[in-house]
Amino acid sequence: MTAAGRAGLLSAGAVARWPLPVLGDSATAATSLILRSRTLRIGVLSNANSGHNRRRLARLAALAARYPYVMHRATGHGDEVLGALQDFAARGIDVLAINGGDGTIARVLGEVLERRPFAARLPIALLPGGTANMTADRLGVRGGLLRAARRLFVWAGGGDGNCRPLVRPLLRVRFADGRDNAYGMFLGAGAVIQGTEYAHREVHARGLRNNAGLAVAVARTLWGLHRGDPRFVQPVNLTMTIDGYTTVAGQPMATLLVSSLERLFLGINPFWGGGDGPLRSTVLGPAPRRLLRSLPWLLSGRASGAMTEAAGYRSRCGECLELALDGTLNIDGECHEVRRAMGPVVVDVGGRFEFLRL
Template sequence: MTAAEPRDLLAGRAVARWPLPAYDEGEVREAPVALSEGVLRLGLLSNANSGRNRQQLGRLEALARRYPNVMHFPTGHGGEVREALAEFARHEIDVLAINGGDGTVARVLGEVLEHQPFPGRLPVALLPGGTANMSADRLGVRGSLTRAARRLFDWSAGRHRGTCETLSRPILRVRFADGRDNAYGMFLGAGAVIQGTEYAHRKVHARGLRDNAGLAVAVARTLWGLRRGDPRFASPVPTTLSLDGSRHFPARDALVVLVTSLDRLFLGVNPFWGREPGAVRCTVIASGHRRLLRSLPFMLCGRGHRTAGAGAGHFSHNGHRLEIALDGLINLDGELHRVRPEEGSLVVEKGGSFPFLRI
């Protein structure tokens, strides 16, 4: 698939630069939209293969065509992302919008950080077009896919201005010891996260449950499996990690490994209670954890420090550079990567930050 035609992208009009106030959603009209003064050029990249986009991309494209300031570029595979960003740079967009799941967001922002296609760091708007949309849920435009797109397009066109919250959040860069390309994301998981992901694909998404509802079912089933010691979920992973060279999780089997740069995960879950500065937030729950069931409610709301320290089987700290060696799969914003301890430790650190628009 190739880029949509620019449709005389704001030809002959003066374009205001970021920042501008947002709007409160108002009436909807199906006629072509008349642009107000001070519009913003919006570049929208959609992953045509993401969960919601498989059914709704045509509707979104029709909506985008009503806005002369919106350039929509659907992509069919990852190789087209760089082409789309280069096209957006040629048209000097003011806002980068990403329509897809967590993996799409990570891929696009990783390309921006690695190749710097724009002269400056653009504000980013996330639309929930994927199967898993945790990044969009925490940082994106509010509403369902079509509703959120309409809000974003209207706002960029200068209509119904109100307030727009801007959240600056870091993106994690993962550097692999074997020399493969860097990877980016806002959430990394291992251990039971992998088993929970596989269960979600097999049992949850196949039944039409997606987004927070699907995640809630998969997490609940995973926690129940851990409670019962079900080997389909409780499969410890040999893990060693070091955070900023001073905080260590000694070599032992880990039930769960969680790393994020987000303030919270889906549905406001916050299984992190480190108080140190740093973009890298890490929690590890070891195999054989004492009082796991009793500790879980505290852990999930960021109060794991009330149940004991690392000696009881859990570790939660923040930092700037995480070195981790484990034997198995990691889930980085929905993308799976196999790592082995003999290859060396992978390094997780801040790769850059972006301003995200909450409209």
């Protein structure tokens, strides 16, 4: 199939087949995503403890039960994920649907890569069942949880709905101290940590969640960076190399962003740097000059004339990043403490998945 055909819209009744990249370190060069003319079997894996699922899981389970080709499993603990995936594999599902937040998606896709429960790479459908749903918002089924699930189930049965498949890489984060690899679509440090703590302490506690709460937390964090507020600006010395080239050499940074997504929460794109590779990174110094004036460019993937390295702005793409710092990394909502003395943290592509955008 041509590249133009891949980017087109596919109905569930269409027959389509094309090669899909698998793991970068796999001996197998490609696998096939097959959308058959028959009904597609869907395995829905729900995190029972995710934000929206605590209130809507019973309704989702009842909805799934109406469709004989939909299998639903709810897990309450991370150790149950592999068993659920193996059960889906034994039942021969065609599509793996993940119902949870960013952390749930990262955990499940990491298990798929590390444990390989399926004989071939399956297409992924994301349902927005978490408190933080950045990945599902960018790559998943549109709408609220129940509306999105209904749209997916109807489409899989040959009903109305168009699907636009999107291939995206998953970050793999390897730690020098031997702990398990972490996976995700986003890694942040510095003000990302302080902003997250502010959101939990001040925003979520007041009932503001989803995009509204996120917008408040992001705005407050940016204002804190602009004012040099120590609650948001806690500089950490960072050394970062990208594909062997040192881009930050032990210098203080206030914010670190790394992602394989084209856009982040609320549609922002804080990456403007050049270079080849799917990993996009941005580093802001402790006092980036003219921050407020630069925001329209900073948040839309463009560089203004004021956004220079000397002014505290760095952005670059690459295949592999190495990070050395003392502090906390936020990887799709999961926090990991790291120390420079332990050795560098290596961030690369763990694998690529096909996401069904409905």
